[in-house]
Amino acid sequence: MLRRSVILYLAWMACGAQAADALPSLKVDPSLVPPSQRPAKTGAAKPAAASKQPAATGGAAAPAETPAAASGVEVFPVATPGQPAAEAPVAVEAAPAPAPAAAPTSTPASVPAPALKAAPASVRQAAPAVSPAAPATTSNARNLPPLKVDRSLVKAPPGGRTVPPTAQAALDEAPPYRNVTTARNMPPLKVDRSLMGTPPVARRRVPAGQTGETVIAGTPAAQEADVTGALPPQVPEDDETRMLKGAITLSEYVERHPESRATLIAADQLDGTTDAVMRAEGAAELRRATTSLTADSIVYEPPTDELRAQGNVRLVRGEDVVEGPSLRYQLTRSEGVFDKPRYTVRRNLQTGENLRTTTGRGEADVMEFLGENRIRMENATYSTCGPENQDWYAQVDTLNLDFESEEGEGRNGKIIFKGVPVLYSPWLDFSLNNRRKSGFLTPTFGVTNRTGIDLLLPYYWNIAPNMDATIGLRVLGTRGLMFSSEFRYLQEDYAGKVRLDYLPSDRVADRDRYAFSLQHAHQFNQRLMGALNINSVSDRNYYTDLGARLAITSLSYLPREGSLTYSGDWWQLSAKATDYQTLANLPDIYRLLPSVTFNALRSDLPGGLVFSTLANYTDFRIDDxxxxxxxxAVVYPQLSLPMRNSYMFITPKVGVHLSNYDLDRGTANAAQSTSLSRSIPIFSLDAGTVFERDSDLFGQGFIQTFEPRMYYVLSTYKDQSKYPVFDSALAD
Incomplete structure (x- = not known):
């Protein structure tokens, strides 16, 4: 309407006085004039007849027919030849009309115009000034500047919504025709409002009338002004963290805003409403801060935060990955059901002072998510082996994984190794972080000719992170019931282990039998440490009769030893006392009561020389x-010169072995001397070289080495037939 009015106005001015009679009267749409510019109603005036004057060539043209003043619009006459032009106003701003506008009537040109108010400075500067003396000829009309409309005077669209400047500019530049048929047949535009955020307007101000006051929208003072279709009510501030700006993927948005709880959806096709149901079809993707879901189709219900996914479903929660055909899930509570999933669950769990990563893999018929850290599965498998090397796994009817207590539990399960079932149990209980936990261990079973049936049922007791115990009952078919226990402890400066096996009233030997063992190591400070190793059995044949392993039954002597060691910067001094319990009717061996050893090594001597020495004093005792x-007493000082390069080494060494004996002869050697000494010089040469080459075997590259070595020792001959042998014997 605005564009058409301007065209008619310019055409009428171009025609001049000659075409005045042929032109229709200028019509102005009253709705284009804001209520504040409409003149006040002056009563029920009767319409006056419109006056016309015939057009005369070269004479003064009568003014065109105008609407009545009751319409609220003032029409300004245009100067014609022979008449002075009226003073051109800059803008019109009439007072608001409280009553509806009357029907348009004709008004003589002599009716005075209502009072005018000055327009804003920007508009006032743009309006050209018209000289009163200049006649408005046809040529002058053509040279007039184009009509400029103050957009603030244009009535706002209904509903209180304003047209953005960019949109209005597009409408102004558009052609005067529209393809109405095509526009009406287009499908409705559907927009996911959750991706748009809140409206980009936080506070709006509306005029309060002629007083110039400012009223905040949404307040009681603005409700009266909003009746005229002013501006929408106040809206909250924009949430920048929930608005997508420009081209951005869902993954990039989550990375930039990890704290955001917004739910993002993308797909080939989206439909629905954000306050009811959203449907995503084709390469559908849903993301939240810690959850990612992809599927062929996703149905999401924002009010309940629930979803259903079908086809090639892949759910990622933190480091957990689950794949399968269908899923029902509640995002807020992290609860749902997955059908026939293939899963990988990974957690970083604390084991003592170390943070360890545990990974479990498997399949199931049904997987139930019971929160962030609890999973329940039916007819499931579980393994911590890698996907390319799954040697063993557990297969259970029901499997519960609780990452809060860091424990797993299975019902009616079996352990399969290399495809072969090796253990069945109605109840399986295991740790998810490789941390020790209390529970029954795997039982052992056997049969021997000395014990008959041999069944051991051990129970593990996790007392503390630095302390545990194993308690077991051992059933010996022909001998009775044995109590077996082992206790371990660990502290910052000491550690040890105590073991006790006790068989009351052995039915075969007709006596109580036991085995006791203690190993303890203690670090008193950085230089001084001590150790205990005490072992004892009730009789010599204990391990022969009751031992369950070859390494136990083949023991010949049980050591009982205590030691202290002090370490210097380049030397070390140790003292120990050692006794042995003889088993299986073997002869006794010497006790060391005590044995003191001194070792020293200096490798920083001039010329690259290295000095070392070994000194020992031992008192040998035996009951035979x-x-x-x-x-x-033994002293063996040595001096060597190591020479080494990248491919060979040579180490010459010289030393003297000095020894002295103070003996108490036995009855077999009563005539021999009780004091003996010897001095033996020793020279040795140690040399070697290294050859290397790159080789290939079965497609695998490796380095092949060849290291020939020569060791030569030269010492003087000394007859030692009279010296006793204390610390060497035939092998077992």
Whole structure:
């Protein structure tokens, strides 16, 4: 309407006085004039007849027919030849009309115009000034500047919505025709409002009338102004973290806003409403801060935060990955049901002072999510092996994984190794973080000719992170019931293990039988440490009769030893006392009561020389009166010169072995000397070289080495037939 009015106005001015009679009267749509510019109603005036004057060539033209003043619009006459032009106003701003506008009537040109108010400075500067003396000829009309409309005077669209400047500019530049048929047949535009955020307007101000006051929209003072279709009510501030700006993927948005709880959806086709149901079809993707879901189709219900996914479903929760055909899930509570899933669950769990990553894999018929850290599965498999090397796995009817208590539990399960079932149990209980936990261990079963049936049922007791115990009952078919226990402890400066096996009233031996063992190591400070190793059995044949392993039954001597060691910067001094319990009717061996050893090594001597020495003093004791016993002192200083390069080494060394014996002869050697000494010089040469080459075997590259070595020792001959042998014997 505005564009058409301007065209008619310019055409009428171009025609001049000659075409005045042929032109229709200028019509102005009263709705284009804001209520504030409409003149006040002055009563029920009767319409006056419109006056016309015939057009005369070269004479003064009568003014065109105008609407009545009751319409609220003032028409300004245009100067014609022979008449002075009226003063051109800059803008019109009439007072608001409280009553509806009357029907348009004709008004003589002599009716005075209502009072005018000055327009804003920007508009006032743009309006051209018209000289009163300049006649408005046809040529002058053509040279007039184009009509400029103050957009603030244009009535706002209904509903209180304003047209953005960019949209209005597009409408102004559009052609005067529209393809109405095509526009009406187009499908409705559907927009996901959750991706748009809140409206980009936080506070709006509306005029309060002629007083110039400012009223905030949404307040009681603005409700009266909003009746005229002003502006929408106040809206909250925009949430920038929930608005997508420009081209951005869902993954990029989540990375930029990890704290955002917005739910993002993308797909080939989206439909629905954000306050009811959203449907995503074709390469559908749903993301939230810690959850990612892809599927062929996703149906999401924002009010309940629930979803259903079908076809090639892949759910990622943190480091957990689950794939399968269908899923029902509640995002807020992290609860749902997955049909026939293939899963990988990974957690970083604390084990003592170390943070360890545990990974479990498997399949199931049904997987139930019971929160962030609890999973329940039916007819499931579970393994911690890698996907390319799954040697063993557990297969259970029901499997519960609780990452809060860091424990797993299965019902009616079996352990399968290399495809072969090796253990069945109606109840399986295991740790998810490789941390020790209390529970029954795998039982052992066997049959021997000395014990008959041999069944051990051990129970593991996790007392503390640095302390545990194993308690078991051992059923011996022919001998009775044995109590077996082991206790371990660990502290910052000491650690140890205590073991006790006790068989009351052995039915075969007709006596109580036991085995006791203690190993303890203690670090008193950075230089001083001590150790205990005490072992004892009730009789010599204990391990022969009751031992369950070859390494136990083949024991010949049980050591009982205590030691102290002090370490210097380049030397070390140790003292120990050692006794042995003889088993299986073997002869006794010497006790060391005590044995003191001194070792020293200096490798920073001039010329690259290295000095080392070994000194020992030992008192050998034995209960056999037929054998020698006594004290021995040994000193063996050495000096060497190591020479080494990238492909060979040579180490010459010289030393002197000095020893002295103070003996108590046994009855078998009573005539021998009780004091002996010897001095033996020793020279040795150690040399070697290294050859390397790259090789290939079965497609695998490796380095092949060849290291020939020569060791030569030269010492003087010394007859030692009279010296006793204290610390060497035939092998078992």
């Amino acid at each position: 009166v037929t054998r020698d016993q006594g004290r021995r």
